[in-house]
Amino acid sequence: MHELGLMAEIVDKIEAVAKENNVTEIETLVLDVGEYSGVVPEYVEECYPAVIEGTLLEKTALKINVIPGKARCENCGTGFAVKGNENCCPRCGSQKCKVIEGGEFVIKEIVAR
Amino acid sequence: MDAFRVIEIKQSVYADNNAEADRLRGEMKNSKTFLLNLMSSPGSGKTTFLKRTIGELKNDLKIAVLEADIDSDVDARAVAEAGAEAVQLHTGGMCHLTAGMTRQGTETLDSENIDLVVIENIGNLICPAEFDTGAAANVMILSVPEGDDKPLKYPNMFSVCDVLLINKIDVQPYFDFNVDLCTERVRKLNPDIRIFTLSGKTGEGFSPWIQWLKNAVREWQVSDRIQENALMKTRH
Numbered sequence: 001m002h003e004l005g006l007m008a009e010i011v012d013k014i015e016a017v018a019k020e021n022n023v024t025e026i027e028t029l030v031l032d033v034g035e036y037s038g039v040v041p042e043y044v045e046e047c048y049p050a051v052i053e054g055t056l057l058e059k060t061a062l063k064i065n066v067i068p069g070k071a072r073c074e075n076c077g078t079g080f081a082v083k084g085n086e087n088c089c090p091r092c093g094s095q096k097c098k099v100i101e102g103g104e105f106v107i108k109e110i111v112a113r
Numbered sequence: 114m115d116a117f118r119v120i121e122i123k124q125s126v127y128a129d130n131n132a133e134a135d136r137l138r139g140e141m142k143n144s145k146t147f148l149l150n151l152m153s154s155p156g157s158g159k160t161t162f163l164k165r166t167i168g169e170l171k172n173d174l175k176i177a178v179l180e181a182d183i184d185s186d187v188d189a190r191a192v193a194e195a196g197a198e199a200v201q202l203h204t205g206g207m208c209h210l211t212a213g214m215t216r217q218g219t220e221t222l223d224s225e226n227i228d229l230v231v232i233e234n235i236g237n238l239i240c241p242a243e244f245d246t247g248a249a250a251n252v253m254i255l256s257v258p259e260g261d262d263k264p265l266k267y268p269n270m271f272s273v274c275d276v277l278l279i280n281k282i283d284v285q286p287y288f289d290f291n292v293d294l295c296t297e298r299v300r301k302l303n304p305d306i307r308i309f310t311l312s313g314k315t316g317e318g319f320s321p322w323i324q325w326l327k328n329a330v331r332e333w334q335v336s337d338r339i340q341e342n343a344l345m346k347t348r349h
Contacts, residue, residue: 002207002208002209002240002243005207005208006126009126009129010126013122013124014122017120017122021120023120027117036269037243038239038240038242038243038269086301087301087302088301095300095301095304096304099347103347104125105125105126105127106123106124106125106126107122107123107124107126108121108122108123109119109120109121109122109123110119110120110122111117111118111119111120112117112118112120113115113116113117113118
């Protein structure tokens with residue numbers, strides 16, 4: 001739901017980075033989107049053409065890496081996939097688990113010249 | 114012509130907001146103002162709940178309300194009549210409140226003299242869970258008519274809250290809302306969450322909640338340390 005606002009923010013940030021690095025052309029923008037980040041990759045792709053219009057990223061391709069959710073049990077230390085385990089450790093059954101991956105929404109890199 | 118090169122950025126999109134939230138939290142700590150972020154669906158009974166909460170606390174605490182709901186159901190006048198200062202935030206149709214927008218609200222207040230500021234966040238159970246507003250505590254209302262399956266549908270929201278208020282408990286006989294089942298589902302996501310069942314309309318179950326809030330505000334005002342809340346623990 002909030003993808004549009006976030007993407008507009010990202011475009012601003014990239015333009016600043018481009019200026020700092022004397023970039024004239026950005027071929028690709030790479031984002032890491034966690035499965036549990038609250039950001040829907042399809043929505044990001046849908047609003048992307050609208051947010052890049054008239055910016056330095058107008059011809060930039062978008063690449064999204066979806067990062068699967070991973071958790072660690074705070075009781076026995078086991079790492080496991082969030083999907084299918086419902087925040088419950090598959091080894092000891094503890095519910096004291098912390099999501100360690102899959103919550104991120106990160107601008108990974110740009111391919112530019 | 115130069116060849117293409119990879120410029121690593123590795124910056125979290127939430128980083129700026131997180132930093133702003135931490136700054137605001139620090140300032141609120143200095144002015145001994147407890148900022149409470151209240152989240153819920155539209156129609157969960159926030160207005161009635163807030164009015165009663167203000168009524169119970171107004172003799173002990175100086176209270177203000179920041180109104181962020183796009184489709185606001187809290188009449189600023191109703192809040193003022195209950196005994197709190199009300200500020201309407203201009204969120205420009207956003208689906209969530211950021212720390213920057215919260216600051217615009219707190220800056221209009223004389224926070225040195227205010228003990229408790231309640232942010233009435235935008236009414237939805239998805240987006241507000243992703244953004245730290247700078248609040249000391251995050252509290253959500255789930256009302257009985259919404260159903261006990263909401264923790265399954267909106268797990269993130271239930272994970273980032275320090276307190277869950279199960280509201281409209283007075284109408285429970287007319288709905289198949291199972292408090293024990295709901296509690297079990299919520300604890301699975303967030304073992305440390307405090308849960309109160311109450312009714313903003315009748316006042317049933319209100320005193321444990323009021324007691325919790327009074328203690329939380331007092332603790333915030335006397336301790337030097339900012340304790341990490343549930344939302345801060347899940348921030349990326």
